Amino acid sequence: MRIAVIDDYQDAFRTLDCAARLKGQDVTVFQAPATSEAALVKMLKGFEAVILLQQRTAMPRRVLEALPDLKLISQTGRSTGHIDVAACTEVGIAVSSGGGGGPTATAELAWGLILSVARHIPAEVAALKAGRWQTTLGTGLSGKTLGIYAFGRIGSIMANVGKAFGMKVVCWGRAGSLSRAKEAGFDAAHSREAFFSLSDVVSLHLPLNTETRGIVTASDLALMKPDAILINTSRAPIIEDGALVAALRQGRPGRAGIDVYEAEPVLGGDHPLLSMSNVVCTPHLGYVERATYEALYSTAIDQIEAFAAGAPINLVTA
Known part of the structure; x- marks a missing residue:
């Protein structure tokens, strides 16, 4: 054959x-x-x-x-x-x-992005190679709120690691997702608005389909804290078209770790997120191990x- x-x-x-x-x-x-x-x-x-x-x-x-x-x-x-x-x-x-x-490989990558963004790891590595020493002040995670959007196989791993780091974990999603989260001992947000406005880190773990395309809107992102971190290792189109770049430029959320893009592969550095200092970008590495x-x-x-x-x-x- x-x-x-x-x-x-x-x-x-x-x-x-x-x-x-x-x-x-x-x-x-x-x-x-x-x-x-x-x-x-x-x-x-x-x-x-x-x-x-x-x-x-x-x-x-x-x-x-x-x-x-x-x-x-x-x-x-x-x-x-x-x-x-x-x-x-x-x-x-x-x-x-x-x-x-x-689910494990993608969850590992998502946590790699969270830590990279929170502690400015890529920027500090580049600075050290350029001859500089300690150029940023990182953000600790213990005591912060981790928001998990969709408590499935990946989301459950993310939640348990967040708990191990001493984070408060809150979940959002459909009724079945929230039911699974509660059964596992995690809190569900009181509302969609509360989920986005109170989370210090929001990690998205939804599949892409007709129901989830554009499900995270510009209004959702505008609710996030100026020092909050958005992580997307799922699919880019689950976020409303153009909303993420605009939100990051406006400062809500203040930072992001992104592994997925609207059109892949991204070649020649041709994507607006790649030029933003408040974003850590990886080339869709979630399952690549x-x-x-x-x-x-x-x-x-x-x-x-x-x-x-x-x-x-x-x-x-x-």
Whole structure:
């Protein structure tokens, strides 16, 4: 089977233990992203299967209809919102999406961002390399309020670490989310307004879908304290378009740690957040660690092997 592995930015796939399971197959790994639909069609011409890493590349109808040889999309992770599944069904492309990742890696990255912003770690590292010593005064977390928006698998880890740091943890989200938080011994905010106005750190952990797109509004951000920190390791569009940059320029919240962007990858430093001294930016590293890659790609290979054996698994239909 001719298999394409796309968007492997670090050329990591070849180094994974699970990659050896495709020995004997015709596998091509692409590091550079396709910059247009036409480029994506050209890249995938002649391939029978493609492994997608998370939601790095969209698969719209126009692309799918132009790939007559493609028979399987093996998706890492469970989200298929970037794939036109209905079009896949119509043109005879199977979509398998069975998960494989876990919440810990993203929670670790979120805490890395919180600590980096609160203690000015990137700025102090740069200053030290430039010959200066102690140029900022950091903010401690003990006794501060950590706001968790959505108490799911990642949010629960974030809350427990916050508790270990001596923070007061308050949660916000849908009824089910708040119920889980209360069962775990954490407080729910009295209102949405109280959640944003009283939290010293707000960490967002919502999936992106039609209900959550733009769910954090400019009005929400305007309620935050001037010295508060906003953390987003989920998806950029859960924040109202343009609201975050404007809010940070206006000083509410005063700081942010951001791992996700409206259009990815961000190349050439072309994003307004990258020029802001009150923001620590990382290139969507939430799930980018070896154990998670092994789990994600191993599931994707399971799906390819099952499809080749005539018994596809984890099928997604429109």
